[in-house]
Amino acid sequence: RGYATMLESSGEQNDQQKNYARMITRGVDNMAKLVNNLFDLGRIDFGVGLQVESIPVLDNIELVTSSLQLQATQKKISLGVEIPKDLPDTVEAYQALLQQALYILVENALKYTPEGGTVTIHLQCAANSLTFAIQDSGIGIPKIDLPRLFEKFYRGTNREALSQRGTGLGLAIVKSIAERHGGKVWAESELGQGSTFFLQIPLVQPKESRQSQ
Numbered sequence: 001r002g003y004a005t006m007l008e009s010s011g012e013q014n015d016q017q018k019n020y021a022r023m024i025t026r027g028v029d030n031m032a033k034l035v036n037n038l039f040d041l042g043r044i045d046f047g048v049g050l051q052v053e054s055i056p057v058l059d060n061i062e063l064v065t066s067s068l069q070l071q072a073t074q075k076k077i078s079l080g081v082e083i084p085k086d087l088p089d090t091v092e093a094y095q096a097l098l099q100q101a102l103y104i105l106v107e108n109a110l111k112y113t114p115e116g117g118t119v120t121i122h123l124q125c126a127a128n129s130l131t132f133a134i135q136d137s138g139i140g141i142p143k144i145d146l147p148r149l150f151e152k153f154y155r156g157t158n159r160e161a162l163s164q165r166g167t168g169l170g171l172a173i174v175k176s177i178a179e180r181h182g183g184k185v186w187a188e189s190e191l192g193q194g195s196t197f198f199l200q201i202p203l204v205q206p207k208e209s210r211q212s213q
């Protein structure tokens, strides 16, 4: 990747050469993302170095939205959070994992929503669980794709979605994270209208996971 980047500053090049150098960089970036995603999946499944903590819900969301705000602004997408009155201050979770899951869902929502749309994170609480519902006004998902979305490497059949870069591993990671918390993830969507992804986790984790590692 380094040498491909340096090509640009190593003398005159025609457009085709510049394009080839860009394609090398992009290819390496895709491979790096794929490898990182696979490492993430392995780490989550084996539970390496994971520790349950009591996490301030809103701070956690703020971290995710602030790191994706630039992406939203660039696409003129309004990114918001809806907070219910009865929101608990904290939830027990693996901090880094919960953040990663939310990041993937919000990043997807931004990626699969055309310019000028909206992405909203709704928080829904029940007696024993907290649900993050990430709603977008984007391209939507064909009905036949919905049951398979959380499979590794599955990228769906929607041409508009396939034109975006991706590894097809993001939602598999979210599913592993949800399961590690004893929670679940699912999606509802209307093609051409938008999608909502739900991530539900229990408010409290079993004692063993708090003491482990």
Ligand code: ADP
Pocket (backbone or CB within 6 Å): 108, 109, 110, 112, 113, 136, 138, 139, 140, 141, 149, 154, 155, 156, 157, 158, 161, 162, 165, 166, 167, 168, 169, 170, 171, 172, 195
């Ligand atoms: P990737 O985005 O890298 O392809 P994911 O596992 O995150 O992989 O998503 C799998 C597929 O689910 C995507 O390729 C896309 O077709 C579909 N998808 C995910 N999120 C959305 C969304 N918010 N709106 C529309 N389609 C989505």
